[in-house]
Amino acid sequence: MDILTLFIVIPVLTITGIVLAGDIKRVRVVAAVGMALQLILAAVLVILYLSQRRAGNVDEMLFVKDFVWFSTLNIHYTVGVDGISVAMIALTSLVVFAGIFASWEVDFLTKEFFISLILLATGVFGFFISIDLFTMFLFYELAVIPMYLLIGIWGSGPKEYSAMKLTLMLMGASALLLVGILGIYFNSAPDGNRLTFNILEIKNYIIPIQAQRVFFPMTFIGFGVLGALFPFHTWSPDGHSSAPTAVSMLHAGVLMKLGGYGAFRVAIYLMPEAAHELSWIFIILTSISVVYGAFGAIVQKDLKYINAYSSVSHCGLVLFAILMMNKTAMNGAVIQMVSHGLMTALFFALIGMLYGRTHTRLINEMGGLMKVIPFLAVCYVIAGLASLGLPGLSGFVAEMTIFVGAFQHPDLLHRIATIVVVSSIVITAVYILRVIAILLLGPTTNSHFEHLTDARWFEKLSAVTLIGSVAAIGMAPFWLSTMIGSSVQPMIEKILSFKPF
Amino acid sequence: MSLQDFLTMRHELLLTVAAILILILEIFRNPAKKKGIITFSTVVFGLITLIGMIPVPEGILFGGMYVSSQVTTLMKNILNIGVLIVLIQSVTWLSKEENSGKISEYFILVISTLLGIDFMISSSHFLMFYIGIELATIPIAALAAFERYKNKSAEAGIKLILSSALSSGIMLYGLSMIYGTTGTMYFYEVSHLFAGNSLQILAFIFFFSGMAFKISIVPFHLWTADVYEGAPVNITSFLSVISKGAAIFILVIILFGVFPVIMFTWQKTIYVTSILTMTIGNLFAIRQQNLKRFLAFSSISQAGYILLGIIGGNSLGMASIIYYILVYIFSNLGAFGVVAVISNVTGKENIDDYNGLYRTNPRLSLIMTLSLFSLAGIPPVAGFFGKFFLFTAAAQKGFYFLVLIAVLNTIISLYYYLLVVKAMFINKNEDPIARFKSDFPTRFALLICVAGIFFTGFASMIFEYIQNLSFGV
Numbered sequence: 001m002d003i004l005t006l007f008i009v010i011p012v013l014t015i016t017g018i019v020l021a022g023d024i025k026r027v028r029v030v031a032a033v034g035m036a037l038q039l040i041l042a043a044v045l046v047i048l049y050l051s052q053r054r055a056g057n058v059d060e061m062l063f064v065k066d067f068v069w070f071s072t073l074n075i076h077y078t079v080g081v082d083g084i085s086v087a088m089i090a091l092t093s094l095v096v097f098a099g100i101f102a103s104w105e106v107d108f109l110t111k112e113f114f115i116s117l118i119l120l121a122t123g124v125f126g127f128f129i130s131i132d133l134f135t136m137f138l139f140y141e142l143a144v145i146p147m148y149l150l151i152g153i154w155g156s157g158p159k160e161y162s163a164m165k166l167t168l169m170l171m172g173a174s175a176l177l178l179v180g181i182l183g184i185y186f187n188s189a190p191d192g193n194r195l196t197f198n199i200l201e202i203k204n205y206i207i208p209i210q211a212q213r214v215f216f217p218m219t220f221i222g223f224g225v226l227g228a229l230f231p232f233h234t235w236s237p238d239g240h241s242s243a244p245t246a247v248s249m250l251h252a253g254v255l256m257k258l259g260g261y262g263a264f265r266v267a268i269y270l271m272p273e274a275a276h277e278l279s280w281i282f283i284i285l286t287s288i289s290v291v292y293g294a295f296g297a298i299v300q301k302d303l304k305y306i307n308a309y310s311s312v313s314h315c316g317l318v319l320f321a322i323l324m325m326n327k328t329a330m331n332g333a334v335i336q337m338v339s340h341g342l343m344t345a346l347f348f349a350l351i352g353m354l355y356g357r358t359h360t361r362l363i364n365e366m367g368g369l370m371k372v373i374p375f376l377a378v379c380y381v382i383a384g385l386a387s388l389g390l391p392g393l394s395g396f397v398a399e400m401t402i403f404v405g406a407f408q409h410p411d412l413l414h415r416i417a418t419i420v421v422v423s424s425i426v427i428t429a430v431y432i433l434r435v436i437a438i439l440l441l442g443p444t445t446n447s448h449f450e451h452l453t454d455a456r457w458f459e460k461l462s463a464v465t466l467i468g469s470v471a472a473i474g475m476a477p478f479w480l481s482t483m484i485g486s487s488v489q490p491m492i493e494k495i496l497s498f499k500p501f
Numbered sequence: 502m503s504l505q506d507f508l509t510m511r512h513e514l515l516l517t518v519a520a521i522l523i524l525i526l527e528i529f530r531n532p533a534k535k536k537g538i539i540t541f542s543t544v545v546f547g548l549i550t551l552i553g554m555i556p557v558p559e560g561i562l563f564g565g566m567y568v569s570s571q572v573t574t575l576m577k578n579i580l581n582i583g584v585l586i587v588l589i590q591s592v593t594w595l596s597k598e599e600n601s602g603k604i605s606e607y608f609i610l611v612i613s614t615l616l617g618i619d620f621m622i623s624s625s626h627f628l629m630f631y632i633g634i635e636l637a638t639i640p641i642a643a644l645a646a647f648e649r650y651k652n653k654s655a656e657a658g659i660k661l662i663l664s665s666a667l668s669s670g671i672m673l674y675g676l677s678m679i680y681g682t683t684g685t686m687y688f689y690e691v692s693h694l695f696a697g698n699s700l701q702i703l704a705f706i707f708f709f710s711g712m713a714f715k716i717s718i719v720p721f722h723l724w725t726a727d728v729y730e731g732a733p734v735n736i737t738s739f740l741s742v743i744s745k746g747a748a749i750f751i752l753v754i755i756l757f758g759v760f761p762v763i764m765f766t767w768q769k770t771i772y773v774t775s776i777l778t779m780t781i782g783n784l785f786a787i788r789q790q791n792l793k794r795f796l797a798f799s800s801i802s803q804a805g806y807i808l809l810g811i812i813g814g815n816s817l818g819m820a821s822i823i824y825y826i827l828v829y830i831f832s833n834l835g836a837f838g839v840v841a842v843i844s845n846v847t848g849k850e851n852i853d854d855y856n857g858l859y860r861t862n863p864r865l866s867l868i869m870t871l872s873l874f875s876l877a878g879i880p881p882v883a884g885f886f887g888k889f890f891l892f893t894a895a896a897q898k899g900f901y902f903l904v905l906i907a908v909l910n911t912i913i914s915l916y917y918y919l920l921v922v923k924a925m926f927i928n929k930n931e932d933p934i935a936r937f938k939s940d941f942p943t944r945f946a947l948l949i950c951v952a953g954i955f956f957t958g959f960a961s962m963i964f965e966y967i968q969n970l971s972f973g974v
Contacts, residue, residue: 153927160927167915168916172912
């Protein structure tokens with residue numbers, strides 16, 4: 001069996017193990033062991049990938065395996081990875097691993113919880129390793145549907161409403177996506193060859209421009225909804241705030257990245273001409289996402305809502321960077337995806353831990369927590385600093401690269417959009433520092449909070465894993481950006497070759 | 502007739518023999534031991550299903566009125582599997598005391614319905630087709646009124662027979678016009694003599710309306726919900742899966758084989774009706790509380806999706822329809838199976854009654870969820886593949902807008918399917934349906950459905966096999 005298929009096999013085996021496991025303790029251990037294996041596998045993949053590249057392998061995708069599935073329609077199960085997908089896989093396995101420990105204390109229908117959670121992870125892993133549009137779409141839907149149960153059963157607040165809203169909006173997006181994929185498929189061989197779903201084959205052809213004009217917006221919006229593209233972002237605040245901790249982590253940290261990844265790899269890469277023609281619409285929309293999300297975060301009182309709006313802003317930045325369509329910005333987009341994934345997962349994990357102690361998520365009801373629970377408080381400050389882009393942490397590297405890339409465009413629209421988007425840095429600083437000030441500093445307002453206990457071992461493990469990764473990217477970004485850059489380069493060259501002027 | 506001819510129409514002959522055997526058994530069996538008939542009939546039908554699968558060369562009988570090809574055999578086999586599941590599912594219900602007096606009637610009526618369906622699928626002459634469709638309809642009306650002491654059941658029977666009679670009348674009128682303009686009733690000759698003049702278009706419209714009644718395509722769907730609600734659950738599942746599937750099969754065969762000349766006409770007809778069918782079926786399903794009515798409207802909308810396979814007139818479309826019906830049999834019978842079990846044990850049929858079902862009956866809830874997800878087209882279950890191929894077939898001929906409407910409709914359908922899932926998994930209930938153990942036949946039938954839901958999707962050879970046999974206009 002090849003290494004990439006293992007990324008699906010291990011979660012499936014873990015799920016089987018959980019089904020067979022007897023009591024709650026064993027369920028947790030099985031889940032943790034399975035996802036730890038997955039994390040190790042991801043590390044092995046990164047090493048193998050880098051050594052292959054160092055050995056001079058310049059194929060676009062490595063470790064490609066191809067099995068014919070539905071031969072009459074030319075549907076294959078094709079897997080392969082490049083630098084971008086390796087980064088995404090590493091991110092996913094980190095977040096899932098941390099997510100398991102953040103949900104260590106789920107005691108209601110524990111078995112079902114971990115099964116749904118890992119099923120969701122299976123979908124995400126499958127999505128990132130797929131080269132074939134059919135399997136990609138299959139895994140996309142597989143990742144979306146467990147969310148309904150995860151939020152509906154284990155969520156809090158208006159969970160039924162949020163779960164339904166999230167599921168229907170994301171499935172609505174997949175409706176557009178399905179039509180887009182079928183459109184690509186039936187235009188994938190203009191010169192009469194066999195139609196194909198394989199991205200690596202489709203990119204060699206030029207899809208007729210009339211078809212591109214119809215299917216590019218569909219595909220881009222289809223993925224964009226998942227990346228919280230304004231005005232289709234409304235599922236995100238409700239969904240994230242109602243979801244249980246690990247699900248918020250996974251969803252904001254990883255699932256939203258499916259949007260950016262797909263928008264680049266499928267929409268822009270396969271239909272570059274239409275992308276150049278129509279990018280102005282989406283640049284405007286994503287700029288609104290970035291600024292609107294940041295402003296939204298300022299006025300919220302619920303910690304999860306703040307973080308959800310901040311995710312809208314940061315993921316909007318990813319889509320914005322992708323639409324810049326140059327190498328620097330695209331590099332930044334991938335680093336931002338990884339960085340935001342880790343950081344937001346850390347945020348949600350910490351919020352979950354705080355909520356487990358204080359039983360409130362409203363910032364006005366809390367205060368002076370730094371004295372009581374120093375470990376969690378410091379972690380929260382680090383996450384906040386990463387989020388507002390402090391040098392030395394991953395957020396700085398990502399945002400810096402994106403803005404440098406965005407400024408390379410000399411025309412008016414790009415300039416204005418970039419300036420507007422850059423202003424979000426300031427707004428981000430406002431809402432992050434405001435939360436930290438109210439929440440952590442000052443005197444402890446509520447006497448109930450004086451006897452809170454600090455993080456336990458599994459909580460520390462979860463937080464330290466994520467902080468370590470955030471700091472590692474911030475301190476030594478070059479190995480990551482080199483890995484991504486070598487894969488982005490050929491894709492960007494292809495996209496730029498279709499630039500109209 | 503030679504042995505070869507017997508083999509060619511083995512489906513029909515075996516069913517006739519089975520019906521006669523059950524009749525004889527009914528006469529000579531000790532009234533106290535009537536329940537043995539259930540086992541006997543089910544096993545006999547299982548054997549018929551198996552024998553039907555043995556490959557036999559194609560053949561033409563009765564001077565060209567009866568055609569058996571690999572496609573028709575495949576369709577019959579698929580329907581046989583469906584009927585077998587329905588029969589196994591109805592064992593528990595038939596074993597009840599109130600039904601002890603009419604066990605053999607049930608089997609004879611089901612078998613004669615299937616006999617009619619088989620003749621209908623194999624027909625290549627409009628009269629043969631008409632006889633088949635009548636034979637397939639009248640017994641099912643008797644079955645709908647099976648619990649005749651219940652008002653709703655009797656009402657269902659009357660509604661079904663009246664609306665069927667009306668639709669048959671309309672269809673027969675259309676057929677007479679076809680005969681009047683072409684001078685023949687043989688499919689092959691009609692397809693050559695059909696020119697597409699106004700009277701013939703009118704004839705087609707009448708024919709299509711008649712078929713639309715059977716498939717319950719909007720605006721000919723009004724009988725569906727009442728009949729589905731009134732009839733016993735097992736009959737409802739038969740109506741929604743087998744009758745509907747058979748009618749769609751023959752519609753494909755006739756549209757592709759007899760009316761290719763006026764393809765642009767029927768494409769327009771189907772374009773409009775399929776959008777109406779999907780949308781109206783879905784919108785009405787949202788408001789339903791009774792699960793049988795709920796599944797009735799859901800099955801109306803499913804018919805709308807299936808029309809997407811017909812509209813292109815391509816062989817991929819035919820393949821995806823046959824495949825989808827196979828998937829639909831497993832999914833819908835899975836859902837109806839759960840409804841039937843719970844209705845048999847507790848008599849409850851409303852969505853609210855299912856609140857908190859997962860806590861007491863986790864397996865039944867999971868099967869229900871799987872079936873509903875398959876109906877909604879969620880991966881990795883078979884419904885996803887079925888829907889994907891249907892949409893691909895329509896997109897192949899450029900009907901992207903129709904595909905978009907259809908996919909958006911699946912989102913609406915996902916909403917109300919999730920309402921049931923929500924009832925079972927999320928809603929709290931002080932007094933949920935108590936935990937119970939179902940008997941062997943029920944479990945076995947549900948197991949077949951679950952296996953089918955999982956296996957049919959991943960096993961690509963099933964779809965490829967179907968596609969190799971299919972043909973386009």
